[in-house]
Amino acid sequence: MALDSQGSLREQGVRLTRQRQILLDLIDQTGAHLDAERLYQMAKERDPKLNRVTVYRTLKMLKAGGLVDELDLMHYSGDQHYYETRLKQEHAHVVCLRCGKVEEFFGEPLHKLRKQIESHFGFQILLSRTEVGGYCAHCQTLRAREVEDARRTPEALKRAAVRVPRKSRRALARLG
Amino acid sequence: MALDSQGSLREQGVRLTRQRQILLDLIDQTGAHLDAERLYQMAKERDPKLNRVTVYRTLKMLKAGGLVDELDLMHYSGDQHYYETRLKQEHAHVVCLRCGKVEEFFGEPLHKLRKQIESHFGFQILLSRTEVGGYCAHCQTLRAREVEDARRTPEALKRAAVRVPRKSRRALARLG
DNA sequence: GTTAGTGCAAACCTTTTGCAGCTCT
DNA sequence: AGAGCTGCAAAAGGTTTGCACTAAC
Numbered sequence: 001m002a003l004d005s006q007g008s009l010r011e012q013g014v015r016l017t018r019q020r021q022i023l024l025d026l027i028d029q030t031g032a033h034l035d036a037e038r039l040y041q042m043a044k045e046r047d048p049k050l051n052r053v054t055v056y057r058t059l060k061m062l063k064a065g066g067l068v069d070e071l072d073l074m075h076y077s078g079d080q081h082y083y084e085t086r087l088k089q090e091h092a093h094v095v096c097l098r099c100g101k102v103e104e105f106f107g108e109p110l111h112k113l114r115k116q117i118e119s120h121f122g123f124q125i126l127l128s129r130t131e132v133g134g135y136c137a138h139c140q141t142l143r144a145r146e147v148e149d150a151r152r153t154p155e156a157l158k159r160a161a162v163r164v165p166r167k168s169r170r171a172l173a174r175l176g
Numbered sequence: 177m178a179l180d181s182q183g184s185l186r187e188q189g190v191r192l193t194r195q196r197q198i199l200l201d202l203i204d205q206t207g208a209h210l211d212a213e214r215l216y217q218m219a220k221e222r223d224p225k226l227n228r229v230t231v232y233r234t235l236k237m238l239k240a241g242g243l244v245d246e247l248d249l250m251h252y253s254g255d256q257h258y259y260e261t262r263l264k265q266e267h268a269h270v271v272c273l274r275c276g277k278v279e280e281f282f283g284e285p286l287h288k289l290r291k292q293i294e295s296h297f298g299f300q301i302l303l304s305r306t307e308v309g310g311y312c313a314h315c316q317t318l319r320a321r322e323v324e325d326a327r328r329t330p331e332a333l334k335r336a337a338v339r340v341p342r343k344s345r346r347a348l349a350r351l352g
Numbered sequence: 353g354t355t356a357g358t359g360c361a362a363a364c365c366t367t368t369t370g371c372a373g374c375t376c377t
Numbered sequence: 378a379g380a381g382c383t384g385c386a387a388a389a390g391g392t393t394t395g396c397a398c399t400a401a402c
Binding site: 072074075079092094096097103105107108109110112113114116117120121122123124125126127128129130131132133134135136137140 | 255272281284289293298302316
């Protein structure tokens, strides 16, 4: 199903340029979840002439080639995308919405989920991602305090991305 | 943990305006996964003066209030977000990258996954989403043909988001 | 009447595109 | 040599912000 399932990227005409080596090294070595801008900043240290556009083009190529995966991390910090080397094992990303820490969860349910979706729909899965947002053990305590404080200074409410208790849409409609 | 776990949105000063009624109705009634732009287009039919910005502000409020969930649907068609009324039951979104059809998968693995993440990390989950991209049963056949055709007209390769066989990053580095 | 919400225009941020020149093979 | 890749500038796409006016309660 691939373009050339026996061929290499090189056979498809992909060249290994100096810029690509730098970017590949960075993605590989840091192991972190970098977004295009950070990757660009880091790459510029090694080659000040390297352009932001090249970063985007390289990431796009790597994504299309299945070498990296693109994440959103629940947009905990804007709408940019994050990238990581594709691992053999599926995993979910667990993002703390307060401190931004990202945990990775490997486990059987992910594997079962994939199997079930494939068989249930006869679907051919190419990509999948599970992202979870909330508060990490450490931030839960801190968060409680912040909310308490906010109660005393209502102006802060708008700024805080405070979660309101779940209620159905219709419940809101009934407000009127 | 919520701002006001006993209170209503209204008690927080949220007003039910004509514009909001229109938008809430649309999200609720269509049941589809609409993005801001489509929602705006539909809303304009009911109130031609309604502004795009109001759509964004309303969606943001509903999201913060936990009334709707934001999806990416694997960006199968750009970088916009899609919205759906938050359901009681978790589900994964299965998106065909060729025809764009979106299936919803409900199942035990999702529930187990959530439980395990909570207990494993002591994490408090507020949001979570699982999105899967690939080819639906119907498109798998069509896709195979397209790839076959592409092989004959190499220029088409760049345009086609063709998947290249998985290989490690290092394999690419070794190209040089 | 007060405060929240709206519309408009303009800004913003992230990502993409067009094109001339450069470089890998 | 020649296709592929880069840098630069400019545009695009999606979303947010500032501000004066309007409407909900």
